[in-house]
Amino acid sequence: MQGIAFGPTIRLLRQAKGISLRELARQLGVSPAFLSQIEAGRQHKIPRARIVQVAEMLGVSEGYLLSTARQMHPELYDAKLMKPSRKGIDYLLPIFTDAIGEDDAEHMRRTLFAAGNLAQPYHSINTDVHKRIRYMEMEAA
Numbered sequence: 001m002q003g004i005a006f007g008p009t010i011r012l013l014r015q016a017k018g019i020s021l022r023e024l025a026r027q028l029g030v031s032p033a034f035l036s037q038i039e040a041g042r043q044h045k046i047p048r049a050r051i052v053q054v055a056e057m058l059g060v061s062e063g064y065l066l067s068t069a070r071q072m073h074p075e076l077y078d079a080k081l082m083k084p085s086r087k088g089i090d091y092l093l094p095i096f097t098d099a100i101g102e103d104d105a106e107h108m109r110r111t112l113f114a115a116g117n118l119a120q121p122y123h124s125i126n127t128d129v130h131k132r133i134r135y136m137e138m139e140a141a
Helices: 007-016 021-028 032-039 048-058 062-067 086-097 102-112 125-140
Strands: none
Touching: 007 032, 007 048, 007 125, 021 032, 021 048, 048 062
C-alpha cells in the first residue's frame, strides 16, 4: 500500500509558513528534487521517521499529516496519470455501481438539497487548514 495524497498538503503548509522548498529540504537532509517529488505525489517511499520530522517542522501532528494520505494498492492507481488504473476502475466500478440504492438517493435529495441547507455556506477542509495556519501564525507572533 502507498500514500498518494499528502504531498500537496506538505506543499500547502510549507508555503503558508513561508518556508522555501530548498530550505525545508535542507532541514530534512534531503535533496530539493526529492522533496519536490513528494509534494507532487510522485514519491511514495517515505520513512515514518521522516514523516514525523516533516510534521514537526510544519507544526502539525503526524496523525494529521498521515490522515491526508489516501491508501491504495499500487496496481489500482496510475501515479503518472494521477488517476485509477484500468485494473482499479474494473475493481471499483461494481462496488460503486450498486453502492447507493433508491432509498439512499431519495434521502440525500431530501436532506442535502433541502432549502435550508442551500442557504448555508459550503464547509471545506481547506477552510479548516487555513484557519489552523492563521492560528499558528498568531501564536508565533
